[in-house]
Amino acid sequence: MDLRIFTEPQQGASYDDQLAMAQRADELGFDAFFRSDHYLRMGDGDPLPGPTDSWTTLAGLARETSRIRLGTLVSSATFRHPGILAVQVAQVDQMSRGRVELGLGTGWFAEEHSMLGVPFPEKRFGMLEEQLEIVTGLWSTPVGERYSFDGKHYQLSDNPGLPKPAQSPVPIVVGGNGPRRTPRLAARFGSEYNQSFPEKDTIAPQIARVRDACEETGRNPDDLTYSVAFVACVGSDEAEVQRRADAIGREPAELREHGLAGSPAEVLDGIGALAEIGVSRVYLQCLDISDLEHLDLIASEVMAKLD
Incomplete structure (x- = not known):
């Protein structure tokens, strides 16, 4: 089971805050450090220090970490033209010496689009599908050849498909809980299929849909x-669990039901239940980005005890 750290910097985090958590996660042996791709705080609270751009941040982290993988969960197809996104991700992958993964989704937060003046079409799934096709097509175009694409949403002509990422291919994370189109996209483009904050009893049926979609396309589902991604709130005793829940404005009982929370033993049991239904990677959403001791506890009392 891979454990990855996942943050929401739009809720209030500078680059230095993210760097501190990424470096601690790197030192402790977590598999990856991922961040959201948002530009506006959700809910009430102090908006300072303001948003940070996901791929600008990851470029910096690429040069200031050594081992840990880096990525987005997930970038919004509405924010960047796929030709530009392909260049950005390939460059950050080079900067990290092959440690980048691209999570890409349709986007959903209308308010941040209006705040930025970015169009937010009602129907975005077609945009996402074309973006996945273009980004992977550009990266796989042999050096010396050209890539063109004529779609409903995007048109590219005579693109040399440069720069190339360090990895071939860059892992693509396809996420979402849709019952039909999302499984097909995951089967076609994904190296990973992610469910973020699902109801726990829906995880296994959705995995089954994705596996069926793989078989329909002739792909081995085991590829x-x-x-899954869940909020993490772990404490060495109940007082510490309560303190960490209070810090993120949540209740321990609700976090136990909908996240991975409680004592290390409780969280290990929760991870074990996920493994039994076919999950092999968990993103631990750490909402208090200043609480580096939280990572220390998870590393020593949860990650170290996984098989």
């Missing part, structure tokens, strides 16, 4: 990594 995909199946992952």
Whole structure:
């Protein structure tokens, strides 16, 4: 079971805050450090220090970490033209010496689009599908050849498909809980299929849909990594669990039901239950980005005890 750290910097985090958590996660042996791709705080609270751009941040982290993998969960197809996104991700992958993964989704937060003046079409799934096709097509175009694409949403002509990422291919994380189109996209483009904050009893049926979609396309379902993301709130005793829950404005009982929370033993049991239904990677959403001791506890009392 891979454990990855996942943060929400739009809730209030500078680059230095993210760097501190990424470096601690790197030192402790977590598999990856991922961040959201948002530009506006959700809910009430102090908006300072303001947003940070996901791929600008990851470029910096690429040069200031050594081992840990880096990526987005997930970038919004509405924010960047796929030709530009392909260049950005390939460059950050080079900067990290092959440690980048691209999570890409349709986007959903209308308010941040209006705040930025970015169009937010009602129907975005077609945009996402074309973006996945273009980004992977550009990266796989042999050096010396040209890539063109004529779609409903995007048109590219005579693109040399440069720069190339360090990895071939860059892992693509396809996420979402849709019952039909999302499984087909995961089967076609994904190296990983992710469910973020699902109801726990829906995880296994959705994995089954994705596996069926793989078989329908002639792909081995075992080629995909199946992952989930849950809020993490772990404490060495109940007082510490309560303190960490209070810090993120949540209740321990609700976090136990909908996230991975409680004592290390409780969280290990929760991870074990996920493994039994086919999950092999968990993103631990750490909402208090200043609480580096949280990572220390998870590393020593949860990650170290996984098989």
